[in-house]
Amino acid sequence: MIYNLKTRFRLRIFLIGLILPIGGGLFASYASASTSIGTSDKTVISNTNLSHTLNLAFTADTQPPDPDVFYAGQGLAITTSVYQGLVQYAPNTTRHLIIPDLATAWKVSPNGLTYTFNLRRGVHFHDGTLMTSVAVAASFKRRLDVNQAPAYQLADLASVNDSNPNVAVVHLKKPNSAFLDYLASAYGPKILSPTALKKYAGNNYDQTWLRTHDAGTGPYYIASVTPGQQYILKSFGNYWGVKPYYTTVNISIIPDTTTQQLELEQGQLTMGINELLPSTAINSFETNSSFKVYNVPTLDVSMIWVNPNYGVFASQALRTALTEAMNRDKIVSTVFPGRAKVATQIYPPGIEPVGTATFAPKYDPSVLTKLVKKLTNKTVTLAYQADDPNSEQMANLLQAQLASTGLNVQIQAVPQATIYSWPGNHSSSLPNLLIETNWPDAYNPDTWARIVMSASGGLNYLNCSVPKGDALLNAGREATSQTKVNQDYQKAGDAYAASGCWIPLGYIKGSIIAPNWMRGITYVDAIPRTVTLANLYPEGAKKS
Amino acid sequence: MNRLRFIAKRLLAAAVIVIFLIAAMFLLEHMSKLDPAHAYLGAGASSQAVAAERIKLGLNRPILVQFVDYLGHVLTGNFGISYRTRNPVFSDIKEYLPNTIELAVFSLILAVLLGLLLGLASTLKIRGFRLIQFILISGASTPVFLLAYLGILIFYAKLHILPASGMTSYQSYPTGPTGMLLVDSLLHLDFGLFFNSLQYIILPGLSLAIVPALSIGRVLRGSLLTTMRQDFIRTARSKGLNESRVFLRHALRNSIGPALSMIGLQAGLLLASDVVVEQIFSWPGVGYYIAQSIPVGDFPAISGVTIFFGIFYVLINTLVDIGQQLADPRIRT
Numbered sequence: 001m002i003y004n005l006k007t008r009f010r011l012r013i014f015l016i017g018l019i020l021p022i023g024g025g026l027f028a029s030y031a032s033a034s035t036s037i038g039t040s041d042k043t044v045i046s047n048t049n050l051s052h053t054l055n056l057a058f059t060a061d062t063q064p065p066d067p068d069v070f071y072a073g074q075g076l077a078i079t080t081s082v083y084q085g086l087v088q089y090a091p092n093t094t095r096h097l098i099i100p101d102l103a104t105a106w107k108v109s110p111n112g113l114t115y116t117f118n119l120r121r122g123v124h125f126h127d128g129t130l131m132t133s134v135a136v137a138a139s140f141k142r143r144l145d146v147n148q149a150p151a152y153q154l155a156d157l158a159s160v161n162d163s164n165p166n167v168a169v170v171h172l173k174k175p176n177s178a179f180l181d182y183l184a185s186a187y188g189p190k191i192l193s194p195t196a197l198k199k200y201a202g203n204n205y206d207q208t209w210l211r212t213h214d215a216g217t218g219p220y221y222i223a224s225v226t227p228g229q230q231y232i233l234k235s236f237g238n239y240w241g242v243k244p245y246y247t248t249v250n251i252s253i254i255p256d257t258t259t260q261q262l263e264l265e266q267g268q269l270t271m272g273i274n275e276l277l278p279s280t281a282i283n284s285f286e287t288n289s290s291f292k293v294y295n296v297p298t299l300d301v302s303m304i305w306v307n308p309n310y311g312v313f314a315s316q317a318l319r320t321a322l323t324e325a326m327n328r329d330k331i332v333s334t335v336f337p338g339r340a341k342v343a344t345q346i347y348p349p350g351i352e353p354v355g356t357a358t359f360a361p362k363y364d365p366s367v368l369t370k371l372v373k374k375l376t377n378k379t380v381t382l383a384y385q386a387d388d389p390n391s392e393q394m395a396n397l398l399q400a401q402l403a404s405t406g407l408n409v410q411i412q413a414v415p416q417a418t419i420y421s422w423p424g425n426h427s428s429s430l431p432n433l434l435i436e437t438n439w440p441d442a443y444n445p446d447t448w449a450r451i452v453m454s455a456s457g458g459l460n461y462l463n464c465s466v467p468k469g470d471a472l473l474n475a476g477r478e479a480t481s482q483t484k485v486n487q488d489y490q491k492a493g494d495a496y497a498a499s500g501c502w503i504p505l506g507y508i509k510g511s512i513i514a515p516n517w518m519r520g521i522t523y524v525d526a527i528p529r530t531v532t533l534a535n536l537y538p539e540g541a542k543k544s
Numbered sequence: 545m546n547r548l549r550f551i552a553k554r555l556l557a558a559a560v561i562v563i564f565l566i567a568a569m570f571l572l573e574h575m576s577k578l579d580p581a582h583a584y585l586g587a588g589a590s591s592q593a594v595a596a597e598r599i600k601l602g603l604n605r606p607i608l609v610q611f612v613d614y615l616g617h618v619l620t621g622n623f624g625i626s627y628r629t630r631n632p633v634f635s636d637i638k639e640y641l642p643n644t645i646e647l648a649v650f651s652l653i654l655a656v657l658l659g660l661l662l663g664l665a666s667t668l669k670i671r672g673f674r675l676i677q678f679i680l681i682s683g684a685s686t687p688v689f690l691l692a693y694l695g696i697l698i699f700y701a702k703l704h705i706l707p708a709s710g711m712t713s714y715q716s717y718p719t720g721p722t723g724m725l726l727v728d729s730l731l732h733l734d735f736g737l738f739f740n741s742l743q744y745i746i747l748p749g750l751s752l753a754i755v756p757a758l759s760i761g762r763v764l765r766g767s768l769l770t771t772m773r774q775d776f777i778r779t780a781r782s783k784g785l786n787e788s789r790v791f792l793r794h795a796l797r798n799s800i801g802p803a804l805s806m807i808g809l810q811a812g813l814l815l816a817s818d819v820v821v822e823q824i825f826s827w828p829g830v831g832y833y834i835a836q837s838i839p840v841g842d843f844p845a846i847s848g849v850t851i852f853f854g855i856f857y858v859l860i861n862t863l864v865d866i867g868q869q870l871a872d873p874r875i876r877t
Contacts, residue, residue: 060836060839061628061629061836063628063630064629064630069630147593147596148585148593149585149593151593152593207630211629211630211631224715224716226828227629227631227636227639227828228629228639228640228828228832228833228836229710229711229826229828230710232715250715252709252710252826253826253828254709254710254826255823255826255832255835255836256709256823256824256825256826258693258696258824259696259708259709259824259825259826260709262696262697262700262701262708263708263709265701266700266701266704268707268708386839387839415838415839415841416839416840416841417578417583417839417840417841417842418576418578418841420578420582420583420841421576421578421579421582421583421841423582424579458582
């Protein structure tokens with residue numbers, strides 16, 4: 001087809017008309033980006049070293065940041081920055097040390113039934129009201145009224161005497177040696193403004209209001225919540241402690257870890273705190289001179305749950321042989337190079353003194369090999385949490401190790417929600433083995449063994465029952481002498497370890513990725529997936 | 545009379561399909577072995593709290609009673625409370641849906657523009673059309689998630705032109721009346737916000753638009769080539785009309801029909817890739833919402849979104865059927 005010049009010109013004009021909207025959009029947005037960064041107070045992007053804005057990301061939208069509802073990992077950066085409890089764990093140490101928070105001092109009655117807390121004076125809630133013992137009573141009551149997962153920590157509460165505004169006297173129905181740990185836990189009872197609680201109670205004890213607001217005393221308050229997109233925290237001007245350097249904390253929801261990694265590399269995100277980037281991504285930051293990877297201690301444990309009810313491992317002898325057949329060193333060092341060590345106790349690290357409640361089977365696959373030869377059905381199902389690449393890698397390594405003993409290991413990726421439905425479900429369709437990484441609520445055996453190992457535990461996924469362990473666990477919780485408490489918990493640990501139902505693989509460190517100019521990295525090992533945001537500041541800056 | 549009977553039949557069929565869909569979702573929830581009370585309260589909830597929640601949720605009642613109750617709730621727009629966000633699912637859908645519509649419409653506009661560009665350039669054999677064709681065919685042969693990552697690597701990581709995630713860098717912006725940021729920013733005459741959000745929608749929009757663009761372009765090209773050989777085109781030329789007039793007025797207008805049908809088809813298919821693209825670009829739409837709900841077993845959210853879109857599709861199809869019957873009485877059941 002032949003066109004004359006005029007025709008070609010007109011058609012080209014038409015095509016340019018088509019291209020213009022696309023090209024124009026790109027150009028306009030580019031121009032907009034160039035002018036908006038750093039010049040408009042509405043913009044979020046602010047990545048100079050001395051900026052007072054901290055940009056962080058979660059990989060998923062979190063549960064509501066309501067301290068009496070929240071019971072997850074990501075989101076602790078918000079709840080622990082906004083709310084405070086009576087006591088807390090000491091930072092930057094792997095020692096079990098409870099220090100003051102909103103209570104400056106406390107004493108426990110010899111019978112273990114009464115806890116008297118002297119409250120810090122001059123503490124303001126984010127609504128401007130003063131914190132007194134009335135707030136302690138109201139907050140404890142609300143936790144029981146809301147009655148969600150964290151409510152178990154106050155199950156033994158009898159009453160709170162708030163007659164003296166500066167002293168809260170807590171009475172328990174029975175002694176509970178874990179009570180102070182419950183109070184120090186990231187999921188423990190936080191102190192909320194009774195004024196706000198009364199004002200926004202609605203018909204669900206403030207749960208609607210606290211999805212997007214807060215009633216705490218912490219260094220930050222929740223300035224805005226855009227569901228599924230962003231949380232913005234602002235520093236609280238009337239905070240009783242040291243004012244944070246970063247006056248604004250933007251937490252965006254970026255589900256894709258590759259996108260998150262790129263934004264971190266480009267400086268759009270200031271830090272990576274969620275520890276959910278795959279090992280390969282963390283390794284790439286370790287070799288990047290602009291960043292520093294902080295491998296901070298946590299209470300995270302990668303563990304294998306063994307199904308004692310059906311299949312190959314219904315036999316105690318096979319379960320014991322299984323514990324010896326695994327080369328745990330190899331698995332841990334391959335999956336978490338330099339970021340984990342092999343577990344030596346049945347409990348998370350440091351909860352009980354080293355040398356007690358031990359778990360140190362000698363590596364010897366020959367016993368399992370012999371036992372497997374006698375089996376008619378050598379098939380074993382090994383499940384792992386579907387969205388966890390590290391668990392997948394551990395499952396692959398374990399599959400190879402167990403294959404050498406003659407077992408035919410079939411791997412299944414299972415969504416977390418399905419795994420949560422297994423406790424109490426004694427179906428034969430449950431897998432023979434499960435690999436998952438988890439952490440206790442607090443620095444106390446009770447907050448691990450009671451949930452993971454006791455017969456009614458919410459994370460006793462494969463329904464193993466060790467009555468002797470459960471009885472010792474209960475005895476330890478109700479004991480009033482620390483020696484007796486430790487003895488009972490250690491014996492309970494021994495009983496759980498001997499059952500062969502749980503095989504701790506490794507103690508995993510958290511990986512915090514920060515630019516090399518970031519200072520003030522403060523961790524609390526019992527609080528995973530975050531650092532203390534209020535302590536962060538850039539090199540060369542002074543905290544306000 | 546026949547026409548009324550036809551409409552009544554179609555509406556009845558639609559109602560039956562919707563009830564079957566709701567029943568299917570209800571049964572799936574019960575077969576999934578997920579304990580709603582446990583999922584709502586969290587893994588560490590005590591057995592007493594779980595038991596109390598089961599009673600509160602009515603899970604101790606006979607399954608038929610639960611179904612009738614569920615049906616009644618769903619038909620009145622009550623899809624339950626999301627375990628994850630703790631909001632009513634319907635209000636979550638209302639929050640996220642405008643973002644999906646905005647992205648889908650933007651992608652479709654891009655797809656139409658690129659499709660027209662490809663169709664016209666390749667028909668007219670304009671210089672450089674092979675490059676456009678190469679880019680679009682390569683793009684359409686690449687999985688959407690790879691295309692999205694490629695876009696992020698080039699335009700965000702290398703060229704620093706476009707952002708990689710989110711909808712805007714503004715902390716505060718108007719949230720109404722449509723809930724679509726581009727539209728609302730224009731309605732509020734906030735051009736800074738408009739260009740800022742335009743910058744954020746381009747990469748997800750392009751990732752979604754490439755495949756439909758190629759389909760539209762190919763159909764248009766085929767249709768154009770056929771039309772250009774028709775007698776009426778020869779007649780137009782013989783009347784002395786210049787080539788651009790013949791092409792734009794006569795050929796294009798008569799060739800656009802198949803391309804329009806393809807646009808309609810691609811609009812539906814576009815939503816299929818939406819979940820992946822929204823997830824990669826952290827675009828807070830319904831796809832992103834459901835992708836976040838699946839791993840945590842948030843069944844009210846999953847079933848709510850499924851039923852909502854199911855009802856939407858059934859309604860659209862019913863209206864199209866009725867419309868066709870009204871337009872052409874030869875169409876019968």
